[in-house]
Amino acid sequence: MQAANEYTDGLSYFQLAGIHGRPYVAWDGVNQTIGAPVTGYCTHGNTTQLLQVLASYAQKIAKTYISTLYPAYQAAADNLRIPFWDWGVSPSMPSIINVPTVSIVLPSGTTTYVNNPLFRYNFQNKPLSQQQFPPGDSDGYMAQYNWTVRNPDYSGDGQSDFNAANMNLENAGLGDQVWTAIMKSSNFNSFATMAVSGASIESPHGAVHVLVGGSYGHMSFLSYSGFDPIFWLHHANVDRVLSMYQAINPSTFITLLADWYGTYTIPPGTIDTASSPLKPFAITSSTFFTSNTCRSMSQFGYSYPEIMDWNMTAAQMTSYVTGRVNELYNSDGSNSKIKKRNFESRELSSEEQHEGSSANKTLREWTAALSVSKLDLQGQRFIIRLFLGEIPNDPEEWGRSESLVGSLVILPPPGAVSNEATKALAYDEIVILREPAIGGNYKAHEEDGDGEGTEEFLKRNLRWRAQLLDNAPLHPTSLPTLKIIIGDEVVAMPYDITKKPVYGTKTLHPDIVVGGN
Numbered sequence: 001m002q003a004a005n006e007y008t009d010g011l012s013y014f015q016l017a018g019i020h021g022r023p024y025v026a027w028d029g030v031n032q033t034i035g036a037p038v039t040g041y042c043t044h045g046n047t048t049q050l051l052q053v054l055a056s057y058a059q060k061i062a063k064t065y066i067s068t069l070y071p072a073y074q075a076a077a078d079n080l081r082i083p084f085w086d087w088g089v090s091p092s093m094p095s096i097i098n099v100p101t102v103s104i105v106l107p108s109g110t111t112t113y114v115n116n117p118l119f120r121y122n123f124q125n126k127p128l129s130q131q132q133f134p135p136g137d138s139d140g141y142m143a144q145y146n147w148t149v150r151n152p153d154y155s156g157d158g159q160s161d162f163n164a165a166n167m168n169l170e171n172a173g174l175g176d177q178v179w180t181a182i183m184k185s186s187n188f189n190s191f192a193t194m195a196v197s198g199a200s201i202e203s204p205h206g207a208v209h210v211l212v213g214g215s216y217g218h219m220s221f222l223s224y225s226g227f228d229p230i231f232w233l234h235h236a237n238v239d240r241v242l243s244m245y246q247a248i249n250p251s252t253f254i255t256l257l258a259d260w261y262g263t264y265t266i267p268p269g270t271i272d273t274a275s276s277p278l279k280p281f282a283i284t285s286s287t288f289f290t291s292n293t294c295r296s297m298s299q300f301g302y303s304y305p306e307i308m309d310w311n312m313t314a315a316q317m318t319s320y321v322t323g324r325v326n327e328l329y330n331s332d333g334s335n336s337k338i339k340k341r342n343f344e345s346r347e348l349s350s351e352e353q354h355e356g357s358s359a360n361k362t363l364r365e366w367t368a369a370l371s372v373s374k375l376d377l378q379g380q381r382f383i384i385r386l387f388l389g390e391i392p393n394d395p396e397e398w399g400r401s402e403s404l405v406g407s408l409v410i411l412p413p414p415g416a417v418s419n420e421a422t423k424a425l426a427y428d429e430i431v432i433l434r435e436p437a438i439g440g441n442y443k444a445h446e447e448d449g450d451g452e453g454t455e456e457f458l459k460r461n462l463r464w465r466a467q468l469l470d471n472a473p474l475h476p477t478s479l480p481t482l483k484i485i486i487g488d489e490v491v492a493m494p495y496d497i498t499k500k501p502v503y504g505t506k507t508l509h510p511d512i513v514v515g516g517n
Helices: 013-018 057-062 070-079 140-144 162-170 174-184 188-192 202-213 230-248 314-329 350-355 357-361 395-400 419-423 454-461
Strands: 101-105 111-115 257-259 270-272 277-282 288-290 362-373 382-388 404-410 425-436 462-468 483-492
Touching (some): 057 070, 162 395, 174 202, 174 230, 174 425, 188 230, 202 230, 202 404, 362 382, 362 404, 382 395, 382 425, 395 404, 395 462, 404 425, 425 454, 454 462
Antiparallel strands (some): 101 111, 382 404
């Protein structure tokens, strides 16, 4: 697939990867729509999607094997699906991703070593076309590379730093973000996109892009990210998480949502629906897939380990998948990065002990609701970080600080320049603290240092910082649209892991002003 001709084969790796972003050309004859921006086909910040289907290359390869090997390889081809990388459970990149060569058995039966297609993509036409990959554009730095890179330094030597990327991935608290997005999102739009308030899967999805790519790697540039082979493992997992959400919430799906950024075939301001065509993916010469026609993955011949819906009713599937999500992503937060203010060491009063262990399952969750325009920096990529405690003086240490409670990564859609795009906001909700909810107000343990209530504790200790992807700090006034609103709500965590948590009414705390300096 990667060896297929980049410019003449529509199913070559280059052309399929280019659907997402550059080179911003028509694929399969689906031309740019009048009024649409010069960008890729992929929506950024909207819910419409196409479930991924493995191409037929494996079938063709299997047929070339000698007779003694053919049955095994044909069976393997029949069962092959796009692999997924569950970064919520295993944040470090899979080891197979970062080795340059792998051993394979050739159709003749002999064994040899070949370049690992998951390690990187080597562009065939080097240097890259300056017309399709302009070095003078905002993403022009990437045009110098002859292959994809992960977390390189600024030198442009083409060397990836996998250890640094894995260290950042391990510290990001991705599993808890997955759990919160699935369990807390009441509707599909809020789960799937940052265009709606609340915790969404789009937020950790964008974080993984940057944690893998770093400041100067392909995954960190939406216009180039589709060329990195890890992009496909990452997005297969996003599809998997989305499918688990659908299994738990079968009655909710895409509702009307404006696309303020636009794509190669969608003018800015278009109202997306579940029936909107997912160009350029065609069913026939005149009809395209829609989110409605892709709602069930079973029609595409694949599923995921957590979703075995052929033997279950909808209610059974909801319970089963809820249990799997709780098992995988840690429903009580005991292993998460979320701050709990050492409440494990607090002794319960006799009254609380009389209430029994149910008290340990009732938590008060404090969150920060963030909103900001993706274009506050005129298209530059940036990160907003929340800290509970001392902030390192060195901005390069912010992403790995023990006091960091959450980050919001902003990747502006390429080509988004309309006035509507500038005004559109991206939303996220970061869980900053969980504590026992007994008595409705938890007083901090002495070792926390202040002995005050949680509200006062947050007033004194919660701060934010912003920085570019190269770690350069931003002045607080650089993000004029940024708002941070603190709230709390009681969460009942059922003992039965097949049940979802029950969230109470949120109380807002406008008097908690989160400082940025």
